[in-house]
Amino acid sequence: MADSFLLNGKNASFEPGQTILEAAGNNGITIPTLCHLKGTTPTGACRICLVEVAGARTLMAACSTPVSTGMDVRTDTDRVHQSRKLVVELLLSSGRHDCMVCEANGDCRLQDLAYFYGIKEPRFKQADEFYPVEDRNPFIVRDFSRCILCGRCVQACNEVVVNRAISLGYRGAETKIVTGGDKAYDESDCVFCGQCVQACPVGALTEKKAVGLARTWETRKIRTTCPYCGVGCQMWLHVKDGRITKTTAVEDAEPNRGRLCIKGRFGYDFLYSGERLKTPLIRENGNFREASWDEALDLVAAKFKDTIDRFGPDSVAGVSCARSLNEDSYQMQKLFRAVFGTNNIDHCART
Amino acid sequence: MTNSFADFAKAKLFIIIGSNMTEAHPVAATFVKDAVLAGAQLIVIDPRRSGIADFAHLHVPIKVGSDVAFLNGVMNVLISEGLYDKKYVESCTTGFDKLKAKVMEYPPEKAAEISGVSADLIRETARRLASIKPAMLIYTLGITEHICGVKNVLSCANIQMLLGNVGFECGGVNPLRGQNNVQGACDMGALPNVFPGYQRVDNPEARAKFQAAWKCEELPGKPGLMMPQMIDGLPEGKVKALYIFGENLANTEPDIRHVEHCLSSAEFLVCQDIFPTETTRFAHVILPAAAWSENDGTFTSSERRVNRVRTASDPPGKAKPNWWIFREIARRLGHHWESNSAKEIWDNEVSRLAPSLAGIRYSRLRNNGLQWPVPNDKHAGTPTLHGDGCFTCGLGVFSPVDWIPPAETPDESYPLLLSTGRRLYHYHTRTQTGRSKGINDLLGEETADISPEDASALGIKDGEMVKVESRRGEVVVKANVTNRVPAGMVWMAFHFREGCANWLTNPVYDPITLTAEYKACAIRIAKTG
Ligand code: SF4
Ligand code: SF4
Ligand code: SF4
Numbered sequence: 001m002a003d004s005f006l007l008n009g010k011n012a013s014f015e016p017g018q019t020i021l022e023a024a025g026n027n028g029i030t031i032p033t034l035c036h037l038k039g040t041t042p043t044g045a046c047r048i049c050l051v052e053v054a055g056a057r058t059l060m061a062a063c064s065t066p067v068s069t070g071m072d073v074r075t076d077t078d079r080v081h082q083s084r085k086l087v088v089e090l091l092l093s094s095g096r097h098d099c100m101v102c103e104a105n106g107d108c109r110l111q112d113l114a115y116f117y118g119i120k121e122p123r124f125k126q127a128d129e130f131y132p133v134e135d136r137n138p139f140i141v142r143d144f145s146r147c148i149l150c151g152r153c154v155q156a157c158n159e160v161v162v163n164r165a166i167s168l169g170y171r172g173a174e175t176k177i178v179t180g181g182d183k184a185y186d187e188s189d190c191v192f193c194g195q196c197v198q199a200c201p202v203g204a205l206t207e208k209k210a211v212g213l214a215r216t217w218e219t220r221k222i223r224t225t226c227p228y229c230g231v232g233c234q235m236w237l238h239v240k241d242g243r244i245t246k247t248t249a250v251e252d253a254e255p256n257r258g259r260l261c262i263k264g265r266f267g268y269d270f271l272y273s274g275e276r277l278k279t280p281l282i283r284e285n286g287n288f289r290e291a292s293w294d295e296a297l298d299l300v301a302a303k304f305k306d307t308i309d310r311f312g313p314d315s316v317a318g319v320s321c322a323r324s325l326n327e328d329s330y331q332m333q334k335l336f337r338a339v340f341g342t343n344n345i346d347h348c349a350r351t
Numbered sequence: 352m353t354n355s356f357a358d359f360a361k362a363k364l365f366i367i368i369g370s371n372m373t374e375a376h377p378v379a380a381t382f383v384k385d386a387v388l389a390g391a392q393l394i395v396i397d398p399r400r401s402g403i404a405d406f407a408h409l410h411v412p413i414k415v416g417s418d419v420a421f422l423n424g425v426m427n428v429l430i431s432e433g434l435y436d437k438k439y440v441e442s443c444t445t446g447f448d449k450l451k452a453k454v455m456e457y458p459p460e461k462a463a464e465i466s467g468v469s470a471d472l473i474r475e476t477a478r479r480l481a482s483i484k485p486a487m488l489i490y491t492l493g494i495t496e497h498i499c500g501v502k503n504v505l506s507c508a509n510i511q512m513l514l515g516n517v518g519f520e521c522g523g524v525n526p527l528r529g530q531n532n533v534q535g536a537c538d539m540g541a542l543p544n545v546f547p548g549y550q551r552v553d554n555p556e557a558r559a560k561f562q563a564a565w566k567c568e569e570l571p572g573k574p575g576l577m578m579p580q581m582i583d584g585l586p587e588g589k590v591k592a593l594y595i596f597g598e599n600l601a602n603t604e605p606d607i608r609h610v611e612h613c614l615s616s617a618e619f620l621v622c623q624d625i626f627p628t629e630t631t632r633f634a635h636v637i638l639p640a641a642a643w644s645e646n647d648g649t650f651t652s653s654e655r656r657v658n659r660v661r662t663a664s665d666p667p668g669k670a671k672p673n674w675w676i677f678r679e680i681a682r683r684l685g686h687h688w689e690s691n692s693a694k695e696i697w698d699n700e701v702s703r704l705a706p707s708l709a710g711i712r713y714s715r716l717r718n719n720g721l722q723w724p725v726p727n728d729k730h731a732g733t734p735t736l737h738g739d740g741c742f743t744c745g746l747g748v749f750s751p752v753d754w755i756p757p758a759e760t761p762d763e764s765y766p767l768l769l770s771t772g773r774r775l776y777h778y779h780t781r782t783q784t785g786r787s788k789g790i791n792d793l794l795g796e797e798t799a800d801i802s803p804e805d806a807s808a809l810g811i812k813d814g815e816m817v818k819v820e821s822r823r824g825e826v827v828v829k830a831n832v833t834n835r836v837p838a839g840m841v842w843m844a845f846h847f848r849e850g851c852a853n854w855l856t857n858p859v860y861d862p863i864t865l866t867a868e869y870k871a872c873a874i875r876i877a878k879t880g
Contacts, residue, residue, distance in 0.1 A: 138789025162384035162406075191775060192793065193377065209788055225650045225658045227643040227783070230528025231356065231379045232652025234719070237644060242664035244644065254719045255356035255654060261377030262776060262793075263784060268644070270786035271664070275626055277639035278668025288637065293669065293679070296636055300594075301683035303619045303635075307592040313571065317581040317590045320541035321597030321673075322530040324640075325648030325660060327693040328673035329532075329539040330547060330701055332596055335677045336575075338567035339686050343552050343575030344590070347541040348530070348598055 093124035104203030153196035317344035353523035369493015373402030420754035424462020428477035436515025446749035453751030485522030535651035543575035548705025605856035641666035658720035757871035765873035797850035798831035
């Protein structure tokens with residue numbers, strides 16, 4: 001039996017051990033968060049998820065406060081909203097949030113909150129000194145002027161993918177997300193899984209290869225399966241005009257639960273290589289020349305038929321592809337068995 | 352895999368053997384690391400101190416190719432000390448007496464001598480393994496890429512059955528598949544002895560069934576050639592015409608010089624691919640294919656999960672989906688296949704012909720796909736095989752095996768052992784990762800990874816060029832001096848044509864699966880110049 005508590009004046013149920021954030025979510029009330037990263041230890045860093053708890057002197061962080069029986073929680077009071085708005089205004093003034101030129105424009109939690117609270121004019125003095133942008137590596141742009149120090153990237157790197165490449169460094173106004181020894185990513189322990197990018201709620205960490213390719217609202221998301229190893233990670237292809245602009249992991253999907261590795265996340269643009277084979281080729285006098293499908297397929301069919309007529313079906317053989325679709329392998333073995341009449345069909349099953 | 356990746360996050364004890372997970376299956380490794388942070392125990396058995404070994408409570412650096420001896424030694428302790436699961440062995444398995452007799456020939460001291468780790472470490476491994484139930488065993492190509500690959504696999508199954516760990520969540524025997532769709536290619540019958548769904552070609556009933564479905568003449572009942580036999584069959588004249596779909600055999604197979612000689616003697620070679628490769632150089636006809644996100648279809652992952660692949664864009668130029676190309680060739684030879692899309696192929700043929708896939712239709716493959724067996728439309732899939740210790744085909748059979756050494760071991764002229772594998776940043780022969788922007792910047796060339804002991808004995812410094820030679824060939828690469836590699840061993844990958852380990856590897860095979868012994872051959876190494 002689940003216990004109950006009061007959520008905005010209504011009875012709501014919760015499981016022992018759940019935080020206010022989780023219990024509210026289960027009861028259909030979304031409390032905004034910036035720093036909270038599912039499955040990791042709450043840090044309570046951003047103060048956006050504050051809620052009112054009857055009897056408590058101060059507002060409480062929903063992400064780290066466990067629910068108790070009979071607790072009277074309000075997520076929607078003026079006091080709550082004023083406090084959240086203030087947090088958003090402070091965050092906006094702490095960085096350079098010129099959304100127009102930000103890669104995250106349209107896909108940014110801070111922008112969403114600013115919009116929700118109708119913040120138009122800066123209320124505080126704008127910070128203007130930042131660590132320089134770091135993008136010496138091929139994949140990830142780190143723009144510290146947009147970093148709200150929520151720590152999600154650190155949680156993702158240390159508690160989700162456990163690559164332990166980054167942490168919160170320095171103190172006070174100097175605070176910065178750093179690699180060991182504050183080196184550039186490409187000189188650090190970073191393995192470029194891009195989990196930090198996926199976790200970043202703003203435009204502080206973005207995909208370098210995606211720069212300039214599309215605004216977030218111009219892309220369509222297509223779900224697919226990673227083409228590399230046998231884990232079979234689920235990913236979104238972000239596509240504009242038939243071109244993949246970036247890929248992200250599908251959150252809450254099996255088997256990868258929002259994770260990818262370097263190959264899945266950054267290994268898609270071979271598709272657009274100028275070296276792709278674009279037309280059938282036939283060898284002639286030691287060189288390849290272009291051919292039509294009809295000519296090439298007629299030749300393949302005729303040669304296989306002729307070989308089988310002369311030497312029997314077992315004189316032909318085929319190697320299928322362990323990278324390609326199930327339907328492709330099915331067709332190939334069917335071709336060899338039903339049409340050519342041989343079981344000489346195999347693939348690199350063993351590597 | 353008998354189990355699912357979802358178990359990784361929850362398991363209490365892992366035994367990982369011959370699997371460089373953090374590089375070859377990085378996302379799967381993250382779940383193991385998460386579990387370890389949450390308190391799970393981790394035993395890693397690997398000659399190298401692999402990335403995942405950094406998280407291990409016990410790393411057992413056995414000698415390359417000594418797996419059977421080591422595991423027999425561990426089982427010897429489990430039985431001698433009465434630590435195995437007697438109830439499970441009695442009720443769920445058969446052949447225990449034979450297994451016992453065999454592993455009694457491998458007391459820890461003898462196993463220690465062969466595997467190069469101490470008898471105490473073998474005892475400790477056994478005791479730790481028996482201390483938590485169930486334990487999850489994960490292996491990869493470190494087990495299979497040996498002439499005794501099948502014996503290694505049987506040993507893994509033996510020890511898991513002895514511990515009573517097969518048939519439970521967070522237990523089982525779990526090979527991680529290297530390529531995205533190896534599982535699927537096997538399921539689809541791209542194997543010389545089985546039709547789709549593992550129905551044997553030498554079974555007349557299966558043949559009759561497929562003959563009726565495919566409306567073709569009598570199907571051949573004799574199992575066909577395996578890939579290494581096809582390649583060797585070319586110069587022998589046994590195989591006249593070869594059709595290679597998407598594989599870069601000229602780089603991936605052991606002993607490149609030999610393979611290239613074979614390919615060049617083909618009377619007719621068709622290559623169907625998305626890029627020109629080292630292999631297409633030998634082709635008579637090259638057919639341009641659609642790649643991954645340029646067509647609809649399905650992949651089947653290591654955990655038997657069938658999942659959708661969806662179209663994001665058109666293939667370049669005249670390139671066509673692979674299934675279409677095969678259909679067109681069939682049509683030219685008088686076979687008119689009805690199915691005219693990947694969906695129709697799956698729904699109308701695959702799922703009707705393979706009983707374990709009968710309940711899988713495209714309409715059911717939304718979101719997270721389905722894990723076979725899925726025997727009917729209502730079935731929700733099978734995350735764990737052999738549920739609760741009941742094996743699908745009766746009792747679990749112990750298959751006692753003897754250790755044999757690798758085919759080639761270090762000697763006076765070739766004093767070091769070469770073992771090979773994959774690295775994180777690249778995939779196979781780089782036909783894809785090498786053309787994805789940025790990845791070459793992180794890893795642009797092959798290296799020979801060598802221990803500080805051997806490097807200093809040979810006067811080799813980190814980053815110096817070295818010549819690596821085997822009886823088959825030689826390559827010149829940079830030395831990478833690292834304490835992840837034990838003394839006596841050199842480790843390389845096969846991602847680059849230049850310095851590809853397969854100029855050196857030994858074309859000897861497991862007699863049953865014909866898997867090549869990529870993991871062991873003898874070499875010598877010296878500074879160049
Ligand atoms: S890319 Fe991955 S390893 Fe590198 S910092 Fe981000 S999360 Fe950590
Ligand atoms: S880089 Fe992004 S995720 Fe990391 S602390 Fe800054 S805003 Fe948060
Ligand atoms: S993202 Fe990485 S771990 Fe996942 S399937 Fe792709 S290659 Fe494998």
